[in-house]
Amino acid sequence: MLIDKINNKQAKVGIVGLGYVGLPVGVAYAEAGFRVTGLDVTQARVKMLNRGESYIDDIQSERLLPILANGSFKASFDPSVLAAQDAIIICVPTPLNKTQDPDLTAIKAATKDIAANLQRGQLIVLESTTYPGTTQEIIQPVLESRGMKVGEDFYLAFSPERIDPGAVGSKGWRFENTPKVVGGVTPQCRELAVALYANVVEKVVPVSSPSIAEMTKIFENVFRVVNVALVNEMALLCDRMGLDVWEVVRAANTKPYGIMQFAPGPGVGGHCIPIDPFYLTWKAREYDFHTRFIELAGEINLQMPYHVRELTIRALNRSDKGLHGAKILVLGVAYKKDVSDFRESPAIKIISLLEKDGAHITYHDPHVPELQEGHVTYQSVKLEQQTLNEADCVLIITDHSAFDYEAIVREAKVVVDTRNATAKVGENRDKIVLL
Incomplete structure (x- = not known):
């Protein structure tokens, strides 16, 4: 048997x-x-x-x-x-x-x-x-x-x-x-x-039943995507109000009950979070039901790459530089820290937006030596002092452990940090623009 x-x-x-x-x-x-x-x-x-x-x-x-x-x-x-x-x-x-x-x-x-x-x-x-x-x-x-x-x-x-x-x-x-x-x-x-x-x-x-198990998986990822959207919306509001969302989140997470830790970011990526909730919204239509909460979360998360573009423009403005013709060095194109998977990575959308506005993009990712998007293939450049010095703006999309953030901030003209990866950097903080 x-x-x-x-x-x-x-x-x-x-x-x-x-x-x-x-x-x-x-x-x-x-x-x-x-x-x-x-x-x-x-x-x-x-x-x-x-x-x-x-x-x-x-x-x-x-x-x-x-x-x-x-x-x-x-x-x-x-x-x-x-x-x-x-x-x-x-x-x-x-x-x-x-x-x-x-x-x-x-x-x-x-x-x-x-x-x-x-x-x-x-x-x-x-x-x-x-x-x-x-x-x-x-x-x-x-x-x-x-x-x-x-x-x-x-x-x-x-x-x-x-x-x-x-x-x-x-x-x-x-x-x-x-x-x-x-x-x-x-x-x-x-x-x-x-x-x-x-x-x-x-x-x-x-x-x-299988359907219960299928719904369980969808719910797990809906839970994450909705909470990520919530903290991303907080980040957008804090930006308007001149508040540091990272300090808000850090303080809120000291409460020992009634809250779970989620961090804002440049968008969502990977093989699950950006995709799975849409499986449920599609199926829900069969029952004349609209998953408005989930769809709203998706809309908010999809706006984050556009916010990152806006932050990049602000960072360049500090040196009277426009986005058109600017040299942008993107650090990290994987969808999450310390992996090589770049499926649905927000870095891809961000690079596309910046290039459409005339920026010249290079990237470095120790886990992704080559990135292909459509008909364009990018090669990861070496992360050297000269590479950092020559960039008009360094954009941290994925906070890989291998990055030396002290050196990055020291050598860069200006840094847009979408992950709060530079939180422990003690010097040259005036160069940093946080999400």
């Missing part, structure tokens, strides 16, 4: 999608003693992994070598390998399209591949973030189209990913010790999915 295979770690686990979510999940199962086969559509990724080379910040290549050597992990781009798996976990991207509607192309493609290779007794789990109802409305009908029935011939569940890129080293949060929410289509589906995760994850939280 499948439950015995899972509990004895004899189950073969397939991971569909080997990105920021799928690779950490696959490695965790392989290290726990399961036989893992990772499937990815990018052949270059597959070849890198099979050579023991990681392209994900939180998975060092050193972790791949032992599990490759003992046969616990291998990567493939051949969907037929899915037929040999006991459990299959789907970890593919779920972006928005140009009209801000959910793009389930990758989920549908993965489901089609699984359906073509579906075997009796297999457990399928979706981890990709999506709107409530996806598991049963999109995946289940395709899997059942060949005559097998969920809960009897195969098993289906949803368990939202909770990967926090860049947090492994600083907070210790990783796949294995972050609680895992699990909802199955039937009680047996849930039981098997809970058992699968319980062998690797320290705490599993069962819920009554």
Whole structure:
């Protein structure tokens, strides 16, 4: 029986999608003693992994070598390998399209591949973030189209990913010790999915259905995006009133109850926060419901890059310099501190706005050597004294730990700091323009 295979770690686990979510999940199962086969559509990724080379910040290549050597992990781009798996976990991207509607192309493609290779007794789990109802409305009908029935011939569940890129080293949060929410289509589906995760994850939280689990993930990110928007709106108001929002936030956070720490910033980025709430607003229209609170939060966060442009203009005005023709050095283009992921990064929008106004942009990011936006490719420049001296304005978008902020402020003509990264800089504070 499948439950015995899972509990004895004899189950073969397939991971569909080997990105920021799928690779950490696959490695965790392989290290726990399961036989893992990772499937990815990018052949270059597959070849890198099979050579023991990681392209994900939180998975060092050193972790791949032992599990490759003992046969616990291998990567493939051949969907037929899915037929040999006991459990299959789907970890593919779920972006928005140009009209801000959910793009389930990758989920549908993965489901089609699984359906073509579906075997009796297999457990399928979706981890990709999506709107409530996806598991049963999109995946289940395709899997059942060949005559097998969920809960009897195969098993289906949803368990939202909770990967926090860049947090492994600083907070210790990783796949294995972050609680895992699990909802199955039937009680047996849930039981098997809970058992699968319980062998690797320290705490599993069962819920009554896939839709509850799907909504849980959306709510987590809506909670964050709304609170980020709130503190960003406070930043905009404090700017009008001539108040230091960072001092306000710092003082407010001394209250031991009734408040949670959120910081203002140049916008929101990454694979979750700017995208996931729109999945819910899209689904809500089906029920004649408008998520006004969420949509307002999105509007506020989208305004922050424009505010950063305004701050840059103000900073240049200090030396009677206009934005047109100005040399702007952007520090950090990743969407968050100490990661290489620049998906939906506010830096991309800010660079675009500044270039449209005639500014000359260069950037430095120790984690992102190359940035491609549309048809334009940027190369990270060396962060040297001369680079800082020559810039008319240095713009801190991402507060990487590797930056020497004392030296940056000392050598720069003027600094726009959108992250309060220069808080501990003691000298030359008159050069700093804070968000």
